[in-house]
Amino acid sequence: IGTFFLMLVVMGVAVDKKADPGVAGISIGMTVAAVIIVLGAFTGASINPARTFGPYLMDTLLGGANLWGFFPIYLVGPIVGAILAALVYGYLAKGNDACALPQPFFDE
Numbered sequence: 567i568g569t570f571f572l573m574l575v576v577m578g579v580a581v582d583k584k585a586d587p588g589v590a591g592i593s594i595g596m597t598v599a600a601v602i603i604v605l606g607a608f609t610g611a612s613i614n615p616a617r618t619f620g621p622y623l624m625d626t627l628l629g630g631a632n633l634w635g636f637f638p639i640y641l642v643g644p645i646v647g648a649i650l651a652a653l654v655y656g657y658l659a660k661g662n663d664a665c666a667l668p669q670p671f672f673d674e
Contacts, residue, residue, distance in 0.1 A: 573651035
C-alpha cells in the first residue's frame, strides 16, 4: 500500500513531463513520511524491498531469530504496488491535457 502511494506521487511529480520540477523533492519526502507514520505500526513501513532485505540478512548473520517466511510479503508487495501505481497513473493521465500546467507568459 505504501509503495503504491509513493509510486503514484513519483509518477505525478517527477516523471510526468507536465509536473512542476520544484515540488518533486518535498512531495516525495512528505509522502514517505506519511507512509511511515500511517503504515509503520502495521507493516513496518517497508516500501523498499532492498531496505527490508538488508536488516533481515544482517540479523540472520549475527545470530538473530529472523522470520524469513514473511520476507516474500515484503518483496512481492512493494513490487506489485509499484506496478499497479504505474498502471493506475498511466490510465488516469492518459490523454488528460486539461491538467497541464500553464506555460509562463513572457513579454519579450
